[in-house]
Amino acid sequence: MIYFDNSATTCPDEGVLTSFIEVNKRFFANPASIHLAGKQAETLLEKSREQILSILGAPDGDLVFTSGGTEANNLSVIGFARAFRSRGNHIITTEIEHPSVLNAMEYLETQGFVVDYLTVDEQGLISVEELKSKLRPETIVVSIMHVNNEIGTIQPIAECARIIKEHSRALFHSDTVQSFGKLPVSLKGDGPDAVTISAHKINGLKGSGILAFRRGIPPQALNFGGGQERGLRSGTVAVADAVALAKAMRISMVDEEQKEFRQWRNRLIDFIAPYDDVVILAPDQAAPHIVSIAFYRVKGEVAINFFQENGITVSTSSACSSKSTTAGHVIEAIGLAEKYKNGVIRISFGKNNIEQHVVEFEQVFARFMALLGRGND
Template identity: 40%
Template sequence: MERIYFDHSATTPVDREVAKVMLEYMTEKFGNPSSIHSFGRETRKAVEEARNSVATLLGAAANEIFFTSGGTESDNLALKGIAFANRKKGNHIITTAIEHHAILHACEYLEKQGFTVTYLPVDENAMVSVEDVKNAITDKTILISVMFANNEVGTIQPIKEIGQLAKEKKIYFHTDAVQAVGNCHIDVNELNIDVLSLSGHKIYGPKGIGAIYIRKGVKIESTQHGGSQERKLRPGTENVPGIVGLGKAAELARIELDQRISHLTNLRDKLIKGIQEKIPDIKLNGHKEIRLPGNVNISFLYVEGESLLLNLDLKGIAASSGSACTSGSLDPSHVLLAMGLTHEVAHGSLRLSLGRGNTEADINYCLEVLPQILERLRSMSPLNANSKLAANNPCSQCDHH
């Protein structure tokens, strides 16, 4: 049986070149970068080279890059670090209703510390309005945080316009770019980004390593305390193998970016078109064009996302669902609900996130087995009678074909 991985938004395989350089710094070059002897100087050099690689990918300066344990830590440092460092200026933060929980839960924490947070709505395509951002700004606003691209439905936000607005209002602008780095062209200066979060394991690097870009001059304070590593902003002995792995992954992402975007966009469009042609009663979630090149998120009426996942897995296809049932919650994705989907439609969502190793043959196989699975599941569904009725009375939330 074929095994096909369509869950690259969750994590990616470590590139062999990345793994090779990491192994070298786990075994032969193991010195502590803070040590002044040759072992330490050797790893310090490697850390700084990796820092430069990440900076180059983002169009930033090397001294604006700080290494963390991943996207979640970077998000927390951005929000809490800026909030606490600037609370004399104001206590208001603007974000959106569809952010990753690393942002949403950090905002909930800050609300308990006396900050106020505005959670902006999105439209049916999961797009936030620049005008809504503008209208939400008060004289107490110190930070705007809007994700670059949504991890579930792939919609890419108007980052440049929001960044320009924040710049004009002299408000810091942070973006969670965990899904966008390595999938989109990003220049922090051109896009007016002050702070940016990224993660290694989303770009064919290792887990447990990430970085935060902080524009020179941004007032931010550390959220943890210890030694003087990372210029005291993120103390603790550096994860050298992870850092050099992230550096190599960033280098490869920069070199291969145009090729990756073209490859993934072609596969994505082929998959979406095939599903729309072969399967009735569906809804494509997210913006039709302004979306991540490898993201396909579709709601299938009259089935549960978990049933789809299990049946796809039995056929060798790994994907994910927009429903949080597997985590012990009966609530569907907060992103899909914020877009206006009903609980029933949201529960039947499926995310297929493609990666650079996927091929047209993978897409063809998926288009072969997915309709069969849907037909079988719908035939057993208690909503099947309603589905037949819906053929004569189409649901406004679905794309009927």
């Protein structure tokens, strides 16, 4: 089976799995316990924290281990909004964020916060001018994703950070779940103030992630209990998850492999472009591992089933957030023509893919188009 759904989740790396099992076997003690075994677990936990912060270029930063990207996004959006409530109640985000940001925003609106949603163009790109015009003295949080999970658009995060810093006192959070390991992500000088990372998107394990942020600006905790993670996330910390995440992050640092993804993406785009009645959702500024396409009056599920029967796993554009088969909010936001809306599929590469997989995809794609009676002249 050829697996091309790496934006939904990736296959865990062998080394990551080994670390996870080893740590669970040998360092299973509670890191909050004061006996020797507890201290050893705590040492491992803190070493993982240090490694992650150093990868993010922020050795003096801070981070909270979470159950994944969803929890980290919730903690960031709601936790920072509550932490800075005395300064204002205005928040800015985009209309194409992951539901873990959008639904948190919706909740904040019920709590008296005012949220502005930046629009995107047909490539899924926000306008920095619009961002600038929306910033107000009472803006306390801005949350803008780095790479969109459905169509791969890269937002101009560094420019956003600069504008936000020049024109407001708002905290700038970026959901970097789809970009970490594919593009440089950092909490250094001109980057965002806080980033979300999820382990299972980078060949780590499901149920593990982080919210990392600059020191001295902690969010307000959303859960209550024993006060672990310096009071920011109560509950016994999963040391093996932390070690496994640090390992996944180390091995997924941007490397040569990314060049291959970019080549495969270009190759696929060139192959598909001549076909009639297919739209390639290929933003100019896009992550190397995501290609979404839309078929004219063919349901995405029909295409997915055809590929599945021919040994290739692809997904509808929003498969990582729900099983919904109707056009998602991103497809609506970019204004895709009605006749293409329900025919979107997403191909996303991961480290277990090889070029031959792309070749086989092309062959199956050609058969599918022939079946639909659509040519490529």
